Amino acid sequence: MKNSIAELIAKKVKxxxxxxxxxxxxxxxxxxxxxxxxxxxxxxxxxxxxxxxxLTPPNDEFIFGTDSLGRDFFSRVVYGxxxxxxxxxxxxxxxxxxxxxxxxxxxxxxxxxxxxLSLLMDSIYAFPGLILAIAIAAVLxxxxxxxxxxxxxxxxxxxxxMVRGQTLSIRESxxxxxxxxxxxxxxxxxxNYILPNVIPTIAVVFSLNVADAIxxxxxxxxxxxxxxxPTPDWGFDLRSGRVYLPAGYWWLVTFPGxxxxxxxxxxxxxxxxxxxxxxxxLKEE
Amino acid sequence: xxxLKSYIITRTLLAIPMILILLTIVFLVMRVMPGDPVRAILxxxxxxxxVEALREQLGLNKPLIYQYFDTLSGxxxxxxxxxxxxxxxxxxxxIMDHFPATLELTIFSFIISVVIGxxxxxxxxxxxKTFKDYFFRLYGIVTYSLFIPWxxxxxxxxxxxxxxxxxxxxxxxVFMEPEKITGLYVIDSLLTMNFPALVSAxxxxxxxxxxxxxxxxxxxxxxxxxNMIEVLRQDFITAARARGLPEKVVVFKHGLKNAFIxxxxxxxxxxxxxxxxxxxxxTTFSWPGMGSFLLERITYRDFTTVQGTIVFFAFFVVxxxxxxxxxxxxxxxxxxx
Numbered sequence: 001m002k003n004s005i006a007e008l009i010a011k012k013v014k015x016x017x018x019x020x021x022x023x024x025x026x027x028x029x030x031x032x033x034x035x036x037x038x039x040x041x042x043x044x045x046x047x048x049x050x051x052x053x054x055l056t057p058p059n060d061e062f063i064f065g066t067d068s069l070g071r072d073f074f075s076r077v078v079y080g081x082x083x084x085x086x087x088x089x090x091x092x093x094x095x096x097x098x099x100x101x102x103x104x105x106x107x108x109x110x111x112x113x114x115x116x117l118s119l120l121m122d123s124i125y126a127f128p129g130l131i132l133a134i135a136i137a138a139v140l141x142x143x144x145x146x147x148x149x150x151x152x153x154x155x156x157x158x159x160x161x162m163v164r165g166q167t168l169s170i171r172e173s174x175x176x177x178x179x180x181x182x183x184x185x186x187x188x189x190x191x192n193y194i195l196p197n198v199i200p201t202i203a204v205v206f207s208l209n210v211a212d213a214i215x216x217x218x219x220x221x222x223x224x225x226x227x228x229x230p231t232p233d234w235g236f237d238l239r240s241g242r243v244y245l246p247a248g249y250w251w252l253v254t255f256p257g258x259x260x261x262x263x264x265x266x267x268x269x270x271x272x273x274x275x276x277x278x279x280x281x282l283k284e285e
Numbered sequence: 286x287x288x289l290k291s292y293i294i295t296r297t298l299l300a301i302p303m304i305l306i307l308l309t310i311v312f313l314v315m316r317v318m319p320g321d322p323v324r325a326i327l328x329x330x331x332x333x334x335x336v337e338a339l340r341e342q343l344g345l346n347k348p349l350i351y352q353y354f355d356t357l358s359g360x361x362x363x364x365x366x367x368x369x370x371x372x373x374x375x376x377x378x379x380i381m382d383h384f385p386a387t388l389e390l391t392i393f394s395f396i397i398s399v400v401i402g403x404x405x406x407x408x409x410x411x412x413x414k415t416f417k418d419y420f421f422r423l424y425g426i427v428t429y430s431l432f433i434p435w436x437x438x439x440x441x442x443x444x445x446x447x448x449x450x451x452x453x454x455x456x457x458x459v460f461m462e463p464e465k466i467t468g469l470y471v472i473d474s475l476l477t478m479n480f481p482a483l484v485s486a487x488x489x490x491x492x493x494x495x496x497x498x499x500x501x502x503x504x505x506x507x508x509x510x511x512n513m514i515e516v517l518r519q520d521f522i523t524a525a526r527a528r529g530l531p532e533k534v535v536v537f538k539h540g541l542k543n544a545f546i547x548x549x550x551x552x553x554x555x556x557x558x559x560x561x562x563x564x565x566x567x568t569t570f571s572w573p574g575m576g577s578f579l580l581e582r583i584t585y586r587d588f589t590t591v592q593g594t595i596v597f598f599a600f601f602v603v604x605x606x607x608x609x610x611x612x613x614x615x616x617x618x619x620x621x622x
Binding site: 119120122123124126127128129130131132134135136138139211215218219222223224225238239241242245246248250253254256257258260261264265268269272 | 429435436
């Protein structure tokens with residue numbers, strides 16, 4: 001079974017060297033997810049217990065040093081993968097589940113419904129996403145679910161616009177016209193004829209959105225609108241480390257930030273690569 | 286020209302429902318979502334009569350639909366309400382105190398991102414499929430994934446803490462503020478010929494605007510590269526070379542000029558990203574702009590100010606996109622309704 005999947009991927013990738021970036025991206029994502037799941041086995045110490053002298057620079061015992069409360073910073077960075085990944089994947093999924101069906105419906109039905117929905121979505125889309133997320137998170141208060149909800153609202157229009165646009169063009173294609181001619185119901189057409197053709201795009205958008213959502217989550221946590229202390233979280237640890245920066249405690253900001261960037265790059269690469277594998281037409285050259 | 290006029294009118298009219306929708310969304314977020322501003326302001330243990338009094342004072346005891354039209358008509362009259370803390374100043378005055386700082390930061394970051402983005406993009410396209418090309422493509426992907434506070438702090442660490450070349454926070458040295466004309470320190474100090482203030486303002490501006498500028502430049506790198514590859518393949522480029530024009534003229538005057546419209550379009554779309562990035566940059570660099578202001582007031586639970594600031598952002602975004610669209614219509618005769 002494993003072999004056949006590997007073969008399938010190999011077949012897809014063959015002759016498209018740029019698709020390798022999708023595989024690199026996938027490996028980075030798997031690495032981060034494993035880090036999040038197996039944090040208790042990887043982290044040498046409890047991330048919320050003081051185990052050493054505060055603000056010890058990286059050494060053999062504490063490879064990322066310790067923070068201002070003497071907690072092992074490596075353990076915090078490992079555990080810190082959990083909340084960003086959960087929040088980014090949850091919000092990506094929620095906004096997909098809301099945005100994509102709305103886009104499909106709006107594009108298929110057309111008319112007034114379409115115009116109203118499009119205007120609504122365009123308005124949200126035009127607004128700076130992070131600022132909208134800040135407003136919602138501020139009203140909802142801290143917490144994983146609240147953060148995920150705040151970020152969900154930001155990305156619904158992305159799916160809506162993409163799926164709607166594709167539905168508009170697929171709706172006019174011959175096989176849909178034929179299906180309608182033999183009397184297929186609207187639900188059948190949307191579900192069996194249009195949706196399968198939109199899924200590749202959704203996959204690309206999902207991956208790029210999660211990349212962006214990781215940055216937004218880190219932003220909210222950095223502003224103190226995410227989880228409450230002492231939960232380890234990259235954005236929040238960056239916020240705590242900021243105070244110690246002028247004194248030269250470089251490790252407190254360097255490591256969590258690098259993890260945010262690695263995770264983001266993983267999903268960006270996967271998205272870029274997927275779009276080259278799935279939609280050769282979109283290729284820039 | 287009649288069609289240009291009708292385009293501008295249609296486009297302006299379209300901005301109105303957009304503003305209304307954004308106002309409604311902001312209102313819904315602030316009032317309908319779970320969470321009670323009054324309880325949030327006073328704390329969960331406040332006595333009931335105190336809660337009632339504040340509720341009445343803020344107009345929160347009226348039915349929701351009244352509140353909605355109250356807020357709406359207030360905003361349309363330019364009345365954003367009053368702050369809940371510190372002397373209860375009108376929100377719009379508070380916003381205007383912080384807006385120039387954000388404007389100054391975004392203008393400089395914008396210029397930096399466009400200049401770096403276009404130069405790297407042209408270099409990448411010109412050296413198509415060589416090491417330089419791959420390098421700048423990587424630059425495009427990595428800069429876009431940079432987390433602004435992290436990148437800002439790394440720059441602070443290098444240029445501020447270790448090299449001690451540049452300040453790591455604030456807008457200007459204490460007591461150096463130039464006389465207020467526009468509120469943009471660089472322009473004001475130039476207008477008043479106050480050169481020590483100019484130097485101080487530019488030094489403070491350097492790291493924040495570089496941070497935001499570099500992070501946003503990657504998008505222009507990618508876009509310029511893609512369009513330039515296309516343009517450099519065209520016959521008129523070969524013709525220009527055949528006429529013996531210097532390579533610089535061929536690439537920049539003949540090439541870049543023709544790759545420019547899509548780049549311009551991106552500049553308009555980028556504006557929302559620029560504002561969101563400014564909020565992160567301001568917080569990182571203690572830059573006293575709208576972003577720091579918004580987050581400060583969120584911590585103090587000053588809900589009228591938070592609502593007013595978000596509404597102001599919405600106006601700003603719609604206004605800029607309107608202006609940008611009208612500029613395109615002037616530049617590109619194909620854009621018409």
